[in-house]
Amino acid sequence: MPRRPANVTPRRLAESGFADSFSSVTAPLKSKTSPLVSVCLVLLGVIILLTYSFSSSGKFARDRSLSEAGMLISFEEEKEEFASRPECRTAVCHVAQYLQRVYGDSMNRVLHIGPSSCGVVLKLLKEEKLEAWGILPFDPKPPVHSVCENLIRKGLIRVADVAQPLCYKSRSFSLVLANDIVDTMTSRQLNVTLRELARVSSDSVVLLINTNAIQKLQEASEEGTRPVKVLKPRSRLWWQHRFQMLGLKESEEATKRFNTLMRQKLAGYHIFHLISTEVIG
Known part of the structure; x- marks a missing residue:
């Protein structure tokens, strides 16, 4: 076993x-x-x-x-890149948060005019109780992002010559915000555009004016890419005088509150807070 x-x-x-x-x-x-x-x-x-x-x-x-x-890219680069894209990385996007705190509930219907209108409008539309529209001063360069195409298709963003009368009724917006638009305009164009910005606004107009725009335009002219119509740089005092001629007044209260909130001055830009109720026709 x-x-x-x-x-x-x-x-x-x-x-x-x-x-x-x-x-x-x-x-x-x-x-x-x-x-x-x-x-x-x-x-x-x-x-x-x-x-x-x-x-x-x-x-x-x-x-x-x-x-x-103020901006991460140059004047010309912004036009080519941001007109067709929904990113919001320019100076106007940086100051938007401060503008909302300055104007509060009165900033409920906003019209933005500028090269980066797609990104700005998209950013503003994400805020509660805020409606936003935009105007591109030129046709966006392809390829255009689908988000921007959708905003244009819905009519929230339009392509228009801002040196001509705008296609909106008077006092349609509580605040009109414009950047990189009036910087290099001739006096005649300024008279039309500033009046139109004031006409479609019921309360305030905020302008971000690029102080380097004229210099860049001069450099482009020297390279033969475009003619120069504006030769002399424009100081803050020059702009204030131009506003007074048209009956536009600076809002001391809004300017003071904005500067207090922002603290650090935005280099490369003149920022104006204008009251649009007494425009000379």
Whole structure:
């Protein structure tokens, strides 16, 4: 009668030396793989930290550039890039949050006019109790983002010559916001455009005027790309005199509140808060 094999317990294995032989086989494997895994994990952690550090510093530099220089891109680059895209990264997007705090509930129907109107209108429409429309001063350069196409199709954004009468009824908007529009206009064009901005506004007109626009236009003229109609840079005093001629007055209260909230002056721009109720026709 065959004998049944005895149960082999871990204790007996250990006593027989099998456990020692097994550990002697596996121990070298652990000693070889563990340091390698540790090194890989350390390297991976360093890479993640460096990536996060560079991305954070880059974001800080972009944000600082936006607040100090007004725009991250040049005058011409903004026209080509942002007219066809829904991103809102220009100076007017930076100050929009402060304008909402200055004007409060009176900023409920906004008309934006400028090259980056798609991004600005999209940003404003995300706010509660706020309606927004926009005017692009030129045809957007293809390819046009589907979001911008949809806004144009719905009539929320129109393409129009801003040096001509606007296709809106008088006092249609509580606030009209314009940037990079009147900067290089001739005196005749200014008379038409400023009156139109005031006409369609029931309360306020906010202008962001690029102080470097004329210089860029002169540089473009020297390269033969476009003629120059405006030769002399326009100071803040020049603009104030022009507004007075048309019956537009600066709102001291809005200007003071805006400067207090924003604190740091936006370099490269004149910002005007105008009252649109006493325009000379």
